[in-house]
Amino acid sequence: MNNIGNGQVQNRHQALGLSDQQVLEMYQHMVLARKVDERMWLLNRAGKIPFLVSCQGHEAAQIGATYALDQMKDFLCPYYRDMGMVIAFGLTAQELMLSAFAKAGDPTSGGRQMPGHYGSKSRNILSGSSVVSSQIPHAVGIALSGKMQEKN
Numbered sequence: 001m002n003n004i005g006n007g008q009v010q011n012r013h014q015a016l017g018l019s020d021q022q023v024l025e026m027y028q029h030m031v032l033a034r035k036v037d038e039r040m041w042l043l044n045r046a047g048k049i050p051f052l053v054s055c056q057g058h059e060a061a062q063i064g065a066t067y068a069l070d071q072m073k074d075f076l077c078p079y080y081r082d083m084g085m086v087i088a089f090g091l092t093a094q095e096l097m098l099s100a101f102a103k104a105g106d107p108t109s110g111g112r113q114m115p116g117h118y119g120s121k122s123r124n125i126l127s128g129s130s131v132v133s134s135q136i137p138h139a140v141g142i143a144l145s146g147k148m149q150e151k152n
Contacts, residue, residue, distance in 0.1 A: 033084035055083040077135035080116035
C-alpha cells in the first residue's frame, strides 16, 4: 500500500493506472506461462517434444511489457523465449502445445516452424526467427510504416 497525500491510501498498481482486474490478469498470464513452460520442459526431457526454449524467470518482465501495448493496434515482435508475451496477446495453452508437438492445428505455422517461433496475423504477432534480435529491424519497419501512414 502507498500513502498518497490527504490521507488517501491506494494500492501501488492503482497509482500506476492498473485496475485490480488487470493485475489479476497479469498474474494469471505469468502463472500460465510458467505452467505451460514447466509441462513442455517435462515433455522435452521425456522425449515427447523435440525442442524447447524456456521462458522461466522472464514471465514478469514479458507480461509487464505487453501491458504497455495496445493489442488492438500494436504489433508484437517476439523472440523464442517470449511465451508470456504471446499468452498475453491471446495465444492459448492448447495452441502453444500444438506448436510444441508440431501438429497441423498449430495456428502459428501449421506445425511447420520450430516451437517458440510464434506468429498470429489476427493477434498482431509477427513471426520471428531463431536469430536473437532479428525481430528488431522488423519492429522498426512496422513503426516506420505506421509513421509514414500517419498512424498512431
